[in-house]
Amino acid sequence: MNHQSFLRLIDPVKDKMFRLALRLLVSKEAAEDATQEVILKLWNRKDKVKDYANIEAFMISVTKNYCLDQLKARSNNNLRIIHTNYDSNELSVHSKAELSDELDQIERIVEMLPEQQKVIFQLRDIEEYDYSEIAEITKMREPAIRVTLSRARKKIKEELLKTHRYGIK
Structure with missing residues (x-):
C-alpha cells in the first residue's frame, strides 16, 4: 500500500478518530497527539490494515484502545461527552446560557457513568x-451493548429529572 492509498483509507475516518479521542482524553492537544499516534501505528501496519473486513471499525477500535491506555497511564478518568463546536446565530443569549447549563449538567452526569457506559454512549448516541x-x-455482544446503553440513558434521565425536580445543580 502506497502513501496515497493509505491517505484515501484514513481520510474518511480521521475526524471520527479525533472526536472519539477528544471525548476520552478531554484535551484538544492530547486528542490531536493521540490521533497522530494512531495514524502512525496504522501506517506502520499498512500492509495488514487492508486485510480487515471493516477497516473503519478497526481504526476506531485502535483509537479507543490507545486513548484508554493513555488514560490508564495518566490515571485520568475524566471523560467528556460534549460538543464544544455548537454555534447558532438564531439563539438568544439567554437560550445559549440555558443550553450551555444543560450541556454542562449532562456532561457532569455522563462523567459519573462507568467507563464502559461512557464509551458505548459516545459511540452510539x-x-x-x-x-x-x-x-x-x-468486542462485546450486541445484547450486552443494548443493555449497557439502556442503563447509561436511564441513569442520565434519572439524574436530569432529579435535578429539574429539586433544582439541584
Missing part, C-alpha cells in the same frame, strides 16, 4: 455507530 460496529469496536 454521539458518533451514531450501528450496534454491529460498536460490537466490533468494543
Whole structure:
C-alpha cells in the first residue's frame, strides 16, 4: 500500500478518530497527539490494515484502545461527552446560557457513568455507530451493548429529572 492509498483509507475516518479521542482524553492537544499516534501505528501496519473486513471499525477500535491506555497511564478518568463546536446565530443569549447549563449538567452526569457506559454512549448516541460496529469496536455482544446503553440513558434521565425536580445543580 502506497502513501496515497493509505491517505484515501484514513481520510474518511480521521475526524471520527479525533472526536472519539477528544471525548476520552478531554484535551484538544492530547486528542490531536493521540490521533497522530494512531495514524502512525496504522501506517506502520499498512500492509495488514487492508486485510480487515471493516477497516473503519478497526481504526476506531485502535483509537479507543490507545486513548484508554493513555488514560490508564495518566490515571485520568475524566471523560467528556460534549460538543464544544455548537454555534447558532438564531439563539438568544439567554437560550445559549440555558443550553450551555444543560450541556454542562449532562456532561457532569455522563462523567459519573462507568467507563464502559461512557464509551458505548459516545459511540452510539454521539458518533451514531450501528450496534454491529460498536460490537466490533468494543468486542462485546450486541445484547450486552443494548443493555449497557439502556442503563447509561436511564441513569442520565434519572439524574436530569432529579435535578429539574429539586433544582439541584
